Amino acid sequence: MDLIERLSDKINSIDLPQIMIIGQLSEDSDFGFYSQPGSQVISQDWSGIQERLLPFEVALRTDDIELGNNTLWKISELLDSTNSLETDGTYEFNKINIEPQPFLAMIDVANKGIFLLDFNVEITQQINLGD
Known part of the structure; x- marks a missing residue:
């Protein structure tokens, strides 16, 4: 399933201050996108x-x-107005639910703010039930 890549491509297609990577924030990256448990x-x-x-x-x-x-x-x-998403065919995109709206989560020791946007993506997927 290529969902995280398709979402990343969609987000990076708009005018952003820097490229968003797939992955957590790190020493090398201040802008990331990742799946949550x-x-x-x-x-x-x-x-x-x-x-x-x-x-x-x-x-x-x-x-x-x-x-x-x-x-x-x-x-x-952008995500709130997304009604469709090209996929690899292993799933069907249904919708995106954004809750809560973007927020400042904390200010770190270097005096940098960490902003978060949490959302859920609803998909339909055929799973293999076995024989």
């Missing part, structure tokens, strides 16, 4: 078709508080 099956039918909810987070570390806030709001608005 806690995915869940919303429903499943007898043929193995599942509705799943997958949690993700965008994180940006910056000393420019206004830039951080504006960047994550821009991403939030």
Whole structure:
């Protein structure tokens, strides 16, 4: 499943202060996108078709508080208006749920703000039930 790559491509297609990488914040990267624990099956039918909810987070570390806030709001608005997503065919994109809106999570020891945007992506996927 290529969901995280497709979402990353979509987010990086807008005007951002820097390229967002797939991965956690690190010494080398101040702008990351990653999956969160806690995915869940919303429903499943007898043929193995599942509705799943997958949690993700965008994180940006910056000393420019206004830039951080504006960047994550821009991403939030993009995702909120996303109605379709090209996929590799292993799943079908349904919708994105953003909760809460972007927020300043903390200010670190280097006086940089860490902004977060949490959201869930709902997909439909055929799973193999075995024989």
